[in-house]
Amino acid sequence: MRPPRRRRVVAGLLLAPVLTGCFASNGETSDGKSADGSRLRVALAFPPAENFSPYGADATLLSRLGVTEGLTKLDANGVAAPALAESWTRENDRNWLFTLREATFQDGTDVTPATVAAALTEATEAEPVTAALSGIELTAKAKDDRQVRVTTEDPDPALPLRLTSPGLAILSAKAYGGKRVNPVGTATGPFEVTKVTGTTAATLDRFDGYWGGRAQASGIDAKFIADGSARTNALRTDQVDMAEAVPVSQAPTLDKGARRETATTRTTSLLLNTRTGAFKDPKLRAAAREAVDGSVLAKDVYEGYADAGVGIFGPAVTWAAGKRVEPTGRARAADADGTSITIATYDNRPELPEVAQVLQQQLQKAGFEVKLEVREYSRLESDALAGKFDAIVGARNSLLDTGDPVSIMASDFTCDGSYNLALLCDKKVDQAVAAAAKESDTVKRQQAAMNAEAAILGTDATVPLVHQKIITGVADSVQGVILDPYERTLVGTGTRR
C-alpha cells in the first residue's frame, strides 16, 4: 500500500512502449513434462492489486497458489488445524503458546520463534491493518527455541482461527527488509514465486525443502485473467490446466468432467440500510424479506450452482446446519404501498446485476418502487458505507478473512463494525455477538455464533439470498486439485498433471 512512487512512475513509463508495441513473454519457462513432474498452468481470476502484499486482497492469491502459510490453517470443518505451528495451548485469557514445527523458509533460513514473532509484529504494524487483525491488539514474542507466545490486548478465544488468515502468513526476515513486504522467495509453502510479470502472470517453482513433503508438480505458471469468458476460453483451448471461478454463464461451455463445483462459504445477500431511508422501518424490512425468494435465484440466475439462502452461514459451513436457531423478534410486515427504494450492486461478480434485477421484480410485486444502481465495486463501496442506498446486493465470503464466524458478524453487523453495509446498530445483536466472541470452546462458540446469527436475521437487516457454489474448470489430465470451500487453497503438494 506504500508504493515507492518514483520507481513506479519510471517503471510505468518504461513499460508503456512494451505494452503498446511488443508482446508479453510467454509464461512457459520449462519444457512441459519432465520426469520430475510437470508444471501446472493455472488461470486465476483476480490479478494482484498490491504487488503481492500479504496484507491485502493479494494474500489469498499467495495462499491459493501454495506459496504462503500461517501458523495454523482451516480444516474442512472450519476448525483451526496445525500448519507452521505443530500445536498450541492457551496459557490464560490473553496468552497463547504456539509450538513451531521444524521448517525452513524458501530462502534457506530456518523458521525460528524470533522470525515468526517478527513476522506477526510486522502484520500488526501494516497500514492499513490486515482484515484479520482489525480491532485486535496483538503482540508476539519468542519464548524459547521452539515456542512463540502471542498475547492479545483483550481476551480472544478465536486466536488460532484468526491466525489461519492468509493475511497473517509467516515470511522470513528478508521479506520485510524493503519498503514493501516481498513474498518472493521468502515464504514457507510448497511453491515459491520466482518471477512476477506485472499483473498478468507469475512463475512459481517447487520448493524442495517444504516441511510437508515435496510437491508433485515441478512448478506453476499462473496467469491472471480477469475476464470470465477469457479465463474459460483459456481452459477450452488448452492454454491452462485449471481455471478458477468460471462464471455461471460460461459453465455449460465446459465439458461436464471439467466442471468441479464446490459449495463455498460465500453468501449473496440483500443488505437493507437500517439507518436511513425506507428500510429504517423494521416493518418494511420484513415486507422486503417476505417478498424476496432466493430459490428462484439459485435455480435460474445461478443455474443450480448455488443453494437458496438459509442464513448468514450456508451449507458449506458444515457445522451450521445442526445448530441453526430460528430468528426471533421479527417485525410484522407492513404494506410497502409504493415506497420507492434504490438497490445498489456491483458488476465485478457478473451474476449480481442479474440477481438485482430479479429482486427488483420480486419487490415490485410486493408494492415497492425499485430503482437499480450498478457500478464497479470500488466506485460503490464508499457510497454504500455512507448509507446512500436503501439496499445493497453483495456477495461476501463469510469465512475468508479469519475463518471465525464471530468476527465476520462483528465487522458486518455490529455498531462498531468496520464493514457494516446494513448500517445496523442493534443492542441485542451487539450483545449476542459479544457473547459469542467470549466463548473459547469450539462447540459452544459455534452455537453462540448461531444464536448471534438468529439475532441478526431477527432484525431483517440482511436477507440471505443464495449460498454460492464456485465452479473450477479442471482439465482431465489434472489430479489432486484442492476445492476449498473457504477459497483459500487451490494447488497443494498432491496437485499434478
Place this chain on the structure above:
Amino acid sequence: MAAALVVAAATAAAVCARTLWLGAHRRLDDRRGGGSLAAMLAALPEFLTASVLAVVVGVHLGWLPALGWYGPQWMVLPALALGLPAGALLGRMLDDLLPGAFAEPWALAAAARGIPGRATARQAVRRCIPGLLPNLGLFVVGLTGGAVTVEQIFDIPGLGRTTLQAAIAQDLPVLQAGTLALVLLAAVTGALARLAARLLIGPALRDGALHSLHRPKPPVPRRTPLLYGTLLLAVVALGLTRDPLALDTGARLRSPSWAHPLGTDALGRDLLARIGHGAFTTLALAVTISAAALLAGLLLGLLPRFSGPLVDTVNAIPPVLAGLLVAGVAGSGAATPALAVAAVAWVPLAAHTTALLEQERATTHITATKGLGADNTYLLRRELLPAVLPPVARHALLRLPGVALALTALGFLGLGAQPPDPEWGLLLAENQPYAERAPWAVLAPATALALLGALAVTAAGGVRWPRSPFADGARQPKPAVAATVGETG
C-alpha cells in the same frame, strides 16, 4: 496495432473498391447505392466481433489462439476485431470523397490521354488521403487507449486497460504514467499525420492550387433508407406492444419462437420488446449527443489553431476515462454520461473539419471568389461551410452507433444507462457473456444498431420515395462543368 491498421486498410480498400473501379473506368455516373454494408460494419461493436472471433475461430475451430499476446499469430484476431469497424468507417469516409477526386479536371485529362485507370485510381486515393489523415491518426491513438474491451476479451496487457484499471484503483503513479504515454503518443501521431498531409499536398496547399473535392452532383436519393427504416420501425412497433421488463427466469435464454420472435435474454425477458422500447432511449440520447458533437466539431474545427492541440490531448483520453474525469468534476448526475461522451465525440469531427477546411481554403475557386471581392463571412457562409458540412455530417451519422455504445461503456462506472433499462448498448453488454449459448440475444440488438447505422448513412443522401421516382432528378444541377469550378451542388 500495426496489424489492426493493416486490417483497417484492407477493410477500407474493400469498402471503396467499387467506387475506385468505377471511377477508374469513368463510370461513376452509374454508381448507386453502396455504403450501407460499410455503415453496418462500422456500427458493429468491437467487443462483439472480438468475442465471436475468440469463440468461433479460437475455441471451436482452433485455428488461432483465443487469448494471450505472445507472438504474431496472437495478433490476428484482436486486429480483426479492432480493424474491421474502424476500417469500415475510414473506408466510408474515403468513399465519400473519391467521386469528387475523380471529377477533377486532371482525372478527365488522364482519361483523355489514355493513362491506365489503375494509375488514375491511385492518384485519386492520394488526393483524398490528406483529408482522412487526422482521423487515421486518431484511430491509431484510439486503438492504443480505447480498446479496453478487446484487450479484456483477448487478455492483452494493453496500455488502455492498464490505465483504466489504475484510474479505478486510484493508483496515481500508474495512471499518470499511462495518461502521459497516451498524450505523448497522441501528440506524435498528430504531428506525423500533419507531416504526411504536408508531404502529400503541401505545395498545392501553399499555392492555393487545389480543386474542391465536391461530389460532381449531390448523391442520388435512394430507396434503401426506406427499406432499413421500415424494417427498424417494424421491429420497434412490434416491440412496443410487448413488456420489456417482464421477467420470467424460467424462460431463460429461449431461442426465437412465436411467443418470443427474437428469443429471450438471460432473465427470460422478451428481446423484441426490449429492442423496441430501448429504441427511444438509445436514439434520443445518441442523436442529441451526435448533433452536439457535430456542432462542437464544426465550430472547433473552424479554429484549427485553437482546436489542434485540444484534439490531440482529448483524443488521448479513452471515453471511459473521460467519464471518470467528468464524474469527478460534475458529480454523477443524470447529464454526466452525456457530457462525458460529448466531451470526446467531437474530436474526430473537428479533425475532419479542419482537414477538409484546409484543403478547401486552398482551392482555386476560393481564390477566384476572393478575387471577386468576397469577404470572410461570405466565404465561410457561402463557400466553405457548404463544402465541409455534408461530409462531416455524414461522418457524424456514421459515428452515431458508436456514440450509443460509448454511453453504455460508462455503465460500469455507474454512469450511463442502468439496468433494467432496455438501452441497446446495455442489451449488448448484458448479453455478451451468453453470446455462445444464445447468439440471438446479442445478434438482435447488434443488427438493430447496424440497421441504424446503415439507415443514417444512406438517408444522408436523401430518400427517393417509390411513388415519384424522378421527381428529384430535375433539380440536379448540370454535372461535370459546374463541379470542376467548384460550385456547391
